[in-house]
Amino acid sequence: MGQPNKDNDLVLDIAGLSIVSLHQHGAQPLLKGLTLRLRRGEILGLIGESGAGKSTLGLAALGYQRTGCKYDKGVVRFDNLLLHSGDEKTLSSLRGVRMAYVAQSAAAAFNPVHRLGAQITEAARCQAALSRREAERRMVSLFRRFDLPEPERFGDRFPHQASGGQLQRAMIVMAMLCEPQLIVFDEPTTALDVTTQIEVLATIKRNIRAHSATSALYITHDLAVVAQVADRIMVLKDGMLVEENDTKALLTKPQRPYTKELLSVYQVGRKRGGGKKKGRGVLLRGEGLDASYGDGARILEDVSFGVSEYEVLGVVGESGSGKSTLARVVTGLLPSREGSLWLGGEVLPRRLKRRSKEQLRRVQLVSQIPDTALNPRQKIGEALGRPLSYFFPQRTQAERERRLGELLSSCELDSRLTNAFPAELSGGQKQRVCIARALAAEPDIIVCDEITSALDRLIAKGIVNLMLELQEKLGMAYIFISHDLGLVRAISDDMMVMQGGKILSYGAASGIEKSEDAYTQKLLRSVPQMRVGWLDEVLQKRG
Amino acid sequence: MPSLRNTGRQARLLLRSMSTLTRTSVGVLCLILLLLLVGPSLSPYSYSAPVGDVWEGMSWQHPLGTDVLGRDMLTRIMKGGRLTVMLAFLATLLGFLLGTFFGFMSALVGRWVDILLSRIVEIIMAFPSLILALIVLALIDVSKGILIVIIAVLDSTRVYRLSRSLAQDIVVMPYVETARLRGEKLGWLMRREILPNVLPPMLAEFGLRFGFAILFLSALSFLGLGIQPPEADWGSMVKENALSLPVALVPAAAIALTTICVNIIVDWLLARAARVRSATPEV
Numbered sequence: 001m002g003q004p005n006k007d008n009d010l011v012l013d014i015a016g017l018s019i020v021s022l023h024q025h026g027a028q029p030l031l032k033g034l035t036l037r038l039r040r041g042e043i044l045g046l047i048g049e050s051g052a053g054k055s056t057l058g059l060a061a062l063g064y065q066r067t068g069c070k071y072d073k074g075v076v077r078f079d080n081l082l083l084h085s086g087d088e089k090t091l092s093s094l095r096g097v098r099m100a101y102v103a104q105s106a107a108a109a110f111n112p113v114h115r116l117g118a119q120i121t122e123a124a125r126c127q128a129a130l131s132r133r134e135a136e137r138r139m140v141s142l143f144r145r146f147d148l149p150e151p152e153r154f155g156d157r158f159p160h161q162a163s164g165g166q167l168q169r170a171m172i173v174m175a176m177l178c179e180p181q182l183i184v185f186d187e188p189t190t191a192l193d194v195t196t197q198i199e200v201l202a203t204i205k206r207n208i209r210a211h212s213a214t215s216a217l218y219i220t221h222d223l224a225v226v227a228q229v230a231d232r233i234m235v236l237k238d239g240m241l242v243e244e245n246d247t248k249a250l251l252t253k254p255q256r257p258y259t260k261e262l263l264s265v266y267q268v269g270r271k272r273g274g275g276k277k278k279g280r281g282v283l284l285r286g287e288g289l290d291a292s293y294g295d296g297a298r299i300l301e302d303v304s305f306g307v308s309e310y311e312v313l314g315v316v317g318e319s320g321s322g323k324s325t326l327a328r329v330v331t332g333l334l335p336s337r338e339g340s341l342w343l344g345g346e347v348l349p350r351r352l353k354r355r356s357k358e359q360l361r362r363v364q365l366v367s368q369i370p371d372t373a374l375n376p377r378q379k380i381g382e383a384l385g386r387p388l389s390y391f392f393p394q395r396t397q398a399e400r401e402r403r404l405g406e407l408l409s410s411c412e413l414d415s416r417l418t419n420a421f422p423a424e425l426s427g428g429q430k431q432r433v434c435i436a437r438a439l440a441a442e443p444d445i446i447v448c449d450e451i452t453s454a455l456d457r458l459i460a461k462g463i464v465n466l467m468l469e470l471q472e473k474l475g476m477a478y479i480f481i482s483h484d485l486g487l488v489r490a491i492s493d494d495m496m497v498m499q500g501g502k503i504l505s506y507g508a509a510s511g512i513e514k515s516e517d518a519y520t521q522k523l524l525r526s527v528p529q530m531r532v533g534w535l536d537e538v539l540q541k542r543g
Numbered sequence: 544m545p546s547l548r549n550t551g552r553q554a555r556l557l558l559r560s561m562s563t564l565t566r567t568s569v570g571v572l573c574l575i576l577l578l579l580l581v582g583p584s585l586s587p588y589s590y591s592a593p594v595g596d597v598w599e600g601m602s603w604q605h606p607l608g609t610d611v612l613g614r615d616m617l618t619r620i621m622k623g624g625r626l627t628v629m630l631a632f633l634a635t636l637l638g639f640l641l642g643t644f645f646g647f648m649s650a651l652v653g654r655w656v657d658i659l660l661s662r663i664v665e666i667i668m669a670f671p672s673l674i675l676a677l678i679v680l681a682l683i684d685v686s687k688g689i690l691i692v693i694i695a696v697l698d699s700t701r702v703y704r705l706s707r708s709l710a711q712d713i714v715v716m717p718y719v720e721t722a723r724l725r726g727e728k729l730g731w732l733m734r735r736e737i738l739p740n741v742l743p744p745m746l747a748e749f750g751l752r753f754g755f756a757i758l759f760l761s762a763l764s765f766l767g768l769g770i771q772p773p774e775a776d777w778g779s780m781v782k783e784n785a786l787s788l789p790v791a792l793v794p795a796a797a798i799a800l801t802t803i804c805v806n807i808i809v810d811w812l813l814a815r816a817a818r819v820r821s822a823t824p825e826v
Contacts, residue, residue, distance in 0.1 A: 331724055333720055333723070333724065352723060352724065352726075355726070357726055360724060360725060360726045365720075367720075367721075368717075369717065372716050372717045372718065373718055373721060374718055375716075375718040375719075375740070377739035377740050378735070378739070386722075386725070386735075387725060390725055390727070391725075437721070441725075
């Protein structure tokens with residue numbers, strides 16, 4: 001063991017840490033000599049896109065490496081204990097007691113067949129850190145502080161009896177039970193809706209920041225979120241540090257271009273293309289649409305809307321709002337029970353089978369997860385070539401080849417990709433291929449169902465900009481479905497807010513602030529803003 | 544030609560990824576197939592005429608001895624094996640065509656088509672297959688074509704279950720929905736969207752069913768309801784020589800060796816398919 005640390009305030013001291021992932025083809029570096037210091041009572045934000053190594057770093061701070069990852073060199077010192085060389089027994093006596101971890105998906109992290117209370121107090125009881133009675137007493141008092149319903153009896157519930165936000169808070173209770181010196185939060189709000197995210201963020205902010213004995217690492221890809229809770233932020237990219245600074249300084253005076261890019265992800269906008277192309281009549285219209293899966297409950301209730309040519313209709317809602325079901329009804333994948341659809345004046349049959357080839361061509365869908373939207377056994381050339389030959393059989397081979405090249409270049413893809421399988425492409429490239437596939441049909445309207453939510457923010461921004469450029473050039477209409485209200489508001493002409501299968505507000509996107517609907521207002525307030533103090537303001541307003 | 548060189552390199556890589564046991568099995572199976580293919584025409588003896596005493600032991604003239612009528616055993620093994628392997632292969636192939644087609648259709652169309660087909664398959668599967676085959680063969684005249692069809696239909700029920708469950712995971716994928724949105728017909732969805740994605744486990748199953756088909760055909764012939772004299776396959780040869788155990792063991796050993804080799808190779812294929820699947824990132 002090295003010399004005792006002079007700085008007694010230092011809880012975590014990581015120096016020159018390198019971790020590699022083991023592959024068949026040799027080792028690949030995940031972390032390249034990272035240095036990190038965390039003082040007592042401090043919250044340090046780790047931010048970066050997927051593959052930046054932030055989760056690897058967070059787990060290394062607990063002396064843990066995922067399977068397939070291997071410690072290479074460097075020092076991880078936790079309160080004068082060397083974690084990188086610690087034996088498993090020492091490490092597990094620390095975990096859950098003196099350090100704790102909050103995972104991204106609490107819903108997946110809790111065992112569904114055990115009661116929450118038993119799981120929350122398990123680590124403390126196993127390590128004999130607390131007596132059973134003491135552990136339960138603390139748990140209940142934390143439940144109360146975290147505003148969980150029925151704090152005395154909440155521990156008797158099973159995971160499925162609590163909501164996603166409640167489970168995430170229960171997981172924080174589990175982490176804080178033994179009052180650890182270090183908590184690692186790994187994307188604790190990423191899987192949550194924005195309105196739920198606020199509650200969890202508020203819990204973290206109120207309880208961890210007030211608790212001076214506990215330090216935390218807060219890992220996320222969302223700069224606006226981390227800005228609300230962290231004292232200091234480290235920006236990571238490809239396993240290396242890009243920039244490190246106090247939260248305020250980093251937000252107001254970013255030094256490195258990459259940080260500036262990350263800061264700009266919320267700034268998407270649209271050049272409103274003048275009135276000349278717009279308003280040439282309604283292209284797609286839906287009236288009184290009702291839908292349900294099987295004989296189950298209604299997922300859509302009396303939904304009516306209209307999209308004009310060269311218009312973007314934004315659809316916003318949280319999970320379970322029925323927004324994706326709307327996409328399925330419009331495209332015909334799920335025939336509506338009631339109501340009707342019109343496409344350019346003619347009735348659009350509810351069932352896919354009844355629609356003509358021409359109608360199918362005119363309405364295209366781009367879906368959420370590009371990995372599953374492309375057949376893994378079809379080369380890109382075939383995925384794009386099939387709609388060309390299917391919808392336009394009269395064209396010659398040479399014309400199709402030319403069109404394929406056009407499609408690739410208009411979606412900013414390399415023409416050599418035609419011979420690649422989807423697995424060889426990055427997530428952003430795959431989504432571009434999906435867009436190109438929709439364009440191949442030369443549609444009048446494209447339904448975009450959460451096309452950016454599976455992508456990193458910077459890549460998502462590139463995709464949105466591409467969609468807007470394409471619209472400028474080709475003049476089709478979009479139905480843009482997303483949970484991201486900020487994004488939808490920035491790019492839509494009209495927008496509608498949905499909850500529980502109903503439309504709550506519908507009108508010009510620029511006038512959405514004036515909506516009288518309470519839920520719409522709540523949603524508007526819940527969108528994180530890229531500045532310090534936004535969360536405090538929201539919480540204050542709520543009282 | 545670079546593609547040829549590529550194929551050669553891939554074959555070498557494939558061989559290297561096998562265990563010694565698997566490699567031996569591939570070698571033995573290739574040898575058996577080669578013998579069946581060219582053996583009968585190289586043999587100096589006729590497969591149907593007696594050339595020696597009844598149940599002669601092994602000698603240089605007759606490496607595997609002679610059979611119940613004094614015919615050369617090796618020649619008959621090669622000639623009979625040709626029939627066994629060919630019939631089993633054709634039956635498996637037909638079974639796969641039937642089973643895969645209806646399995647994919649069930650998964651794609653769903654609703655009453657799925658219910659109807661699944662019930663029919665369950666009814667067939669409710670009977671022990673050997674007994675069902677015996678009943679059918681007792682009712683109609685046996686021919687090679689009938690044999691193939693019976694084995695194929697019985698086999699196709701298992702193939703149906705496998706292909707249906709594999710396809711059910713695929714048909715809900717967004718890329719299949721995209722193809723449906725384009726208005727693609729059933730044929731395209733089956734051939735281009737589903738089949739390539741389920742090929743590795745289906746190929747492994749093909750090997751397994753082929754092994755079972757050899758056993759099944761041999762069993763039918765042994766019971767006298769399969770291949771009829773003067774023609775012979777391995778199963779009927781076991782029956783002919785049933786009164787002399789050492790001689791009857793020769794065709795039985797041929798059956799065992801072939802099916803064991805096939806099974807070992809299938810095991811390797813299955814393990815490989817599982818590895819490939821677990822290596823692809825989950826979504």
